Amino acid sequence: MLKPILISTPHMGDRELEFVQEAFATNWIAPIGPHVDAFEQEFCQVTGAGYAAAVSSGTAAIHLALRLIGVETGDEVFCSTLTFTATANPIIYQGARPVFIDSDRTSWNMNPNLLQEALEQRARIGKLPKAVVLVHLYGQSADIEPILQACNQYEIPLIEDAAESLGATYKGSSPGTFGSIGIYSFNGNKIITTSGGGMLVSQDQELVSKARFLATQARDPAPHYQHSELGYNYRLSNVLAGIGRGQLRVLYERVAARRRNFEIYSAALNNLPGIEFMPEADYGIATRWLTCLTINPAAFGADRETVRLALMEQQIESRPVWKPLHLQPIFAECECFGGAVAENLFASGLCLPSGSNLSTEELERVINSIQSVHEYTKKYLTIYS
CATH class of the missing domain: 3.40.640.10 (Type I PLP-dependent aspartate aminotransferase-like (Major domain))
Structure with a gap:
C-alpha cells in the first residue's frame, strides 16, 4: 500500500x-x-x-x-x-x-x-x-x-x-x-x-x-x-x-529545503507543455512555502482537477490554490476591484506537496504521477484524433 x-x-x-x-x-x-x-x-x-x-x-x-x-x-x-x-x-x-x-x-x-x-x-x-x-x-x-x-x-x-x-x-x-x-x-x-x-x-x-x-x-x-x-x-x-x-x-534550513523541493519540481516539470510555476518576483526571495503551478489544459492535455484527482489516486495530497474570497458564499455581497487574475489562478492553479521533510523519492513519486497524466492524455488524443 x-x-x-x-x-x-x-x-x-x-x-x-x-x-x-x-x-x-x-x-x-x-x-x-x-x-x-x-x-x-x-x-x-x-x-x-x-x-x-x-x-x-x-x-x-x-x-x-x-x-x-x-x-x-x-x-x-x-x-x-x-x-x-x-x-x-x-x-x-x-x-x-x-x-x-x-x-x-x-x-x-x-x-x-x-x-x-x-x-x-x-x-x-x-x-x-x-x-x-x-x-x-x-x-x-x-x-x-x-x-x-x-x-x-x-x-x-x-x-x-x-x-x-x-x-x-x-x-x-x-x-x-x-x-x-x-x-x-x-x-x-x-x-x-x-x-x-x-x-x-x-x-x-x-x-x-x-x-x-x-x-x-x-x-x-x-x-x-x-x-x-x-x-x-x-x-x-x-x-x-x-x-x-x-x-x-x-527556520532557514526549512526555507532551503522547500526551495530545494521547488527546484526539483521545476527541473522535472517545466518542460511539460502548459505547466507554469508561480513566478518569483525580482524584488525578494520567496520561501516556496508551497510549490504552486498553473495548468493550461489546452496545452497539457488535462485540467487542474484531473491532475489533482490522479494524484489523489496515488495517495498524494494536492490542492487548488486559494479560492478568491470574492467568490466565497460568505462574502458574496462584498465588492471586489478586479478579480479576473485571482479567478484564473484558482481555476488553473495547483499546490503540490512541499514539506521540508519530503524525501527525494517522494518528490519523484509526485513528478512521475504528473508526467503520467500528460503521457496518458497525449497518447489518448493521438489515438482518437
Whole structure:
C-alpha cells in the first residue's frame, strides 16, 4: 500500500523537546512564562521587528490588529482576495465590511495599481477604508513599497498578513515588518510550527503592549479581576512557545529545503507543455512555502482537477490554490476591484506537496504521477484524433 504524501507536515528539529521539557520541569504550563518572553524576543531578532506579542493563532493576531487600528462597525477594510478566509473573517468580527483587491501576475499578490485606483475612487466619494490588509502569499512577499506608498498617501494603516511568508525577503527585509502591524502563523502546516499559534509585530511598542493586554482578557491592574474593556483569551501557551523557540533555530534550513523541493519540481516539470510555476518576483526571495503551478489544459492535455484527482489516486495530497474570497458564499455581497487574475489562478492553479521533510523519492513519486497524466492524455488524443 502506498504511503500518503501530504501537502505540508510539521518538521521538528533537535531543540523543541528540550524547551518543552524545561517548561514541564519548571511547571510553566500556562499562557505566559519565560519561553513566551524569549520567543517574542528571538522572533524580533530573526525578522527585524521592533516588538512582538505571541498569540494563539494568526487569525487572533489579525483580529487584534484590526482592533488596535480602531476598525469598527460600518467601516470598510481593503483586503487581498487571493487568500485563505482567515485573513478576512476578523474584519467581519469587528462588524466591518471587506472590499477585495485582485492579484497581479508577477507575484500573485495584491496588485498595487488596483489598490491605488481603489483608494482614489474611495477618496473621491469620501469613503476611504479604515485599513488595508495585505497578504504575502505562498511564501512570497507582495510588492510592498508602492502599496505602502498608496496607504501613506491617504494615511491608512497597513496590516501585513505574513502568515505564509516567514523567512521570505523583500529588498533584504522581512515582509510583515513594513506596515503598522504584521502578523505570522505557526499552524501545523506552516514553515515553522508551534502546533497552533501566531505572532503580532510592530515597530510601535505601545501597540504591542496593548495587544498583549487585549489578548489576556484585558485585565486591569488591580488585585481583583477587573475589566474596563472587552478582551480575548488569545495568549500563547508557554509550552507551545518552547516549540517555537526550537523551530526558529531551524527556520532557514526549512526555507532551503522547500526551495530545494521547488527546484526539483521545476527541473522535472517545466518542460511539460502548459505547466507554469508561480513566478518569483525580482524584488525578494520567496520561501516556496508551497510549490504552486498553473495548468493550461489546452496545452497539457488535462485540467487542474484531473491532475489533482490522479494524484489523489496515488495517495498524494494536492490542492487548488486559494479560492478568491470574492467568490466565497460568505462574502458574496462584498465588492471586489478586479478579480479576473485571482479567478484564473484558482481555476488553473495547483499546490503540490512541499514539506521540508519530503524525501527525494517522494518528490519523484509526485513528478512521475504528473508526467503520467500528460503521457496518458497525449497518447489518448493521438489515438482518437
